[in-house]
Amino acid sequence: MIPKIPLKFGDVLVYVFILILIGGSFAGLHYMGKGSLNNQVAVEVNGTLWGTYDIPAGSEVKELRIEDEEGNYNVVVITSEGTYIEEANCPDQICVNWGKINRPGQTIVCLPHRLVISIIGNQGGDPPLDDIPS
């Protein structure tokens, strides 16, 4: 026997409201993603900062070639849609298959080449979660 769930009309409204809020949040994020050109891309090699780069506006494409003295290289492409590694001669190719990153805090890591690409927001990164207690 299936127990009867005492769901009333108002409860359904609450759940509909929740769905709308979730949809609205994703829409808001999507909309903001287009506008957040103030973010920057930081490139770290071997633990030291290689450089930070602005994200170009529109359909402009910025390409960086990061190569060390041993011939290890990664080609990083920065567009307003997202940042990704187009090509690399690392053995595992994980960084190439990583896909695009476009939000502050996201990173691409190429372990064999000790390379870390991360998006840094104009707020200086996300606030620590522990600061939001109930």
Added chain:
Amino acid sequence: MERIGKLVLMALLLSVALVLHYIESFFPPLAPGAKLGLANIITITSLHLLGFKESMAIVLMRSVLGPILGGSPTGILFSLAGGTLSCIVMSLLYYRFRRHFSLPGISVAGAVFHNIGQMLMASLIYGSIGILFTYLPILMLASVFTGNFIGLASKYIIKFLSSKAVNARIG
């Protein structure tokens, strides 16, 4: 109810809320920023036993004292924003639209607005509305589960407190 009885009941509810708030900090969060909201049981119970003004007073005091006892006074602003918003919404639903809502439904609405209040405050403090959009979906999902749990718990507590044996004592 006598004034003194009301005062005692409010003090009792406040202290239970504070203890629940403190105990809750030992539980691992369900998702980043998502908590069970045990203290919300007390808000709902006081909405039933007392009234809007009294519940609001308990929520305000709990929001200020809870973070202080928990050792993170920075949380007061978040707590206040979430607590007051959720209390206002829940009392509106409880006193005006009780016929159309079940207690778990009201509790879910309270949890939802608690999170909205907190995230709005966080967005305000950190100056980026993106925080609201980023955390809201996962928090909303968590609210459905925690809200129902808290609502059911409150239902049984209210049922128990309304029984004759208890009523004779706290009358």
